[in-house]
Amino acid sequence: MAPREVRVSWRPPPPDQTHGTILGYYLGYAPVIRKVGAGSPPQYNFTTVESSESGRGGVESEGVWTVSLDDLEPHTDYQVVVQAFNTEGAGPLSPPAAVTTREDAPGGSPLNLHCTGLSWNQVQVTWDPPESRLHHGTLRGYRLEYERWDGWSEASRKTQTRTLTEVLTGLEAATNYSVRVRAFTGAGDGPWSPPTLCTTEEDVPGRPVSVRGVVSGAGAFIVSWAPPARPGGRIVSYTVKWRVVETRLGGGHGREGTTTVAGTVTWVQVDNVLGSLVEVEVLAATRVGEGPSGTARVTLTNTVAAAIYSTASTIRAERGRDVTLPCGHVGQPRPQLVWTYQGRQVSGEGRLVKGDGGLVVQEAQRQDSGNYTCTVTNKHGYDHITHALTVLVPPSAPLVLASSSSERSVKVQWKQGDTGGAPITAFTLYYRKDHGAWTQINVHRHAHDHVLQVIRAIFFTVSVWEGGWWTSRRSAPPRLTLPQPPPTQPLPNPQHTQPLSFIERLSVLSINNAL
Known part of the structure; x- marks a missing residue:
């Protein structure tokens, strides 16, 4: 039987008590109300079962009637009574019979879902059970599903518990997560709660990546980097430290230095360096503190080869906006610069090369997505970087x-x-x-x-x-x-x-x- 259905069987009154032809039965049912001091009789809901009725029940062998009652509440105690009637009216009620419907999946979601950040990689989620009338059985536990709020995570993560709280671990720092919960019984899972927002606390950042140095002139170089793969929060500053590890004859000045720049800056030029080999460190900082350094070495030369200090990147942009792909570069003599798109030289309307070498894709459209490569060349050297551009558009209709x-x-x-x-x-x-x-x-x-x-x-x-x-x-x-x-x-x-x-x-x- 289904969770909202019970089957009721009974025998007709003895022949000497029918007092005529039985035309049918009134079948009554009422939930059992368990309240202290409740003494009022049950308020039965009656349905009529006629002798000529077919399809919903009927007479079985040896005069037994069987009828199915549906649209009941799952996991609920009911009292059922039967009353025969003839042309003169209804007879007395039968003694009540007790029956309990089967369990079903919960009919409501957990309530008051709340989230608290515990650390940079942990949050605690708490909630209340569904309304008691919607339990539809014995709650055996709760299932949780969580993922990054922005939707860029590959898949959601799941866990379950028997309590009304759970600590989620292994999260990313300073990140918003969408969390939802549902209850389950032995019969199945209930509906999900509306998702709530959980935010982890900030942490120190990881090390800057793609740190490199390129010679930009006599005794000068540019050091560049990309933000940490794990920023730990909002980057508030970068600190660039350098020191000479090998010097030319007569060297002795400008052996080391430190420069601090804003968290939006990704390159720094250092001048007046006396030395032949320089070691560079770049450290990122959030409001929590400074993270580990990314390092590079720069060999200073008398020639300035063509080189690019911008870093390769993956760029997502909204349709219809101008997108600038950077290609900051150095070289003496001035390098020849060429942009290619998907292996072919960039040309045509809607794409403009700026004076600093950057490429502007004007009013970007979906067909502008792809790989863009900047190449610089002079007689002393050659360098290139590639940017991957994705132009985002509304989804198609499902x-x-x-x-x-x-x-x-x-x-x-x-x-x-x-x-x-x-x-x-x-x-x-x-x-x-x-x-x-x-x-x-x-x-x-x-x-x-x-x-x-x-x-x-x-x-x-x-x-x-x-x-x-x-x-x-x-x-x-x-x-x-x-x-x-x-x-x-x-x-x-x-x-x-x-x-x-x-x-x-x-x-x-x-x-x-x-x-």
Whole structure:
């Protein structure tokens, strides 16, 4: 039997007590209310079982009647009574029989989900159980799912516990995480709670990467670097330390030095160095402190070979914006500079080489995505770097299907196509009941189906964060056997409904949003 269903069997009254022809039975049921001092009789819900009725029950062998009651509450104690009736009216109630429905998955999500940062790699999550009437059984524990809030993580992580709290470990510093929880019984999992935001504390940064030095003139060099792979928070400064480890004859001045620059700077020029070999250290710092150093060595020469001090990078940019790909370089004589895109020399409208060697991709479009290589050459040397550019666009409309439809509900399923280069952050369903107002439901980005009740028509949109705004695309409605809305009732434009308020929430909370 299903969790909301019980089977009730009984025998007719003895022939000498029927007092006529039994026309049917009144079948009553009521949940058992266990309250201190409760003395009032049960308030039974009655349904009629007629002798001529078929399909829902009937007479079995030896005159036993069997009827199934449905639409009950799972894991609930009920009292059931039966009352025969004939043309003169109803007879007495049978003695009540006790029955308990089976367990079901919880019908509600955990409440009051809350998160507290414990350290740079740990957060503690707490919650309350679902409403007791929605337990639908004995709660055996809770499942948690968490991932980076910005959606760029490859996959979500999962854990479970029997308590109302869990410490999540192995996280990244100064990072926002989306966490959701659901309860489970022996019959299955309940619905997920709405996700909440968890933020880890800052830490000292990792070491700067791609540290290199290039000769820029007589007794001069440029040292450059890229930010740490694990920044540990907001980089507030970089400190560059250098010291001469080999000198020319007569050297003795300018043996070491230290320079501190802002956290947005990625190169420094050092002049008036007397020496032939210089060792360089670069250290990043957050408000927590300074991290380990990245190092490099520079051999000072009398010639200045063509060299690039900008670092290769992976760049994500919103469609329609100008994107600058840096190619800071040195060389005497002045190097010849060439940009190539996907192996072919850059040319045509929409791409401009600046005086400092940087390439501007104007009003970038999806087709501008790819690898861009800057090459510099003079008689003393050759160098090159490659930038990988991804231009982000709104996702394509999902393919929406309707299955398991009935008079009261329809299960909507969908499949996402092109994501536009960015992770899907949410799905939004628009629907309406009868001829009422359109209703909007935000669905988790990992979901692929949703059950809607009393549906007339369904439209589906996908929304992504793009350049400071939510951009949405709307699919065509699925083909349903249920009536469609009249043409005079347009669907609200998803770009001007709830996603605008969602912007306020994400633009404030997603401080590490990759877009």
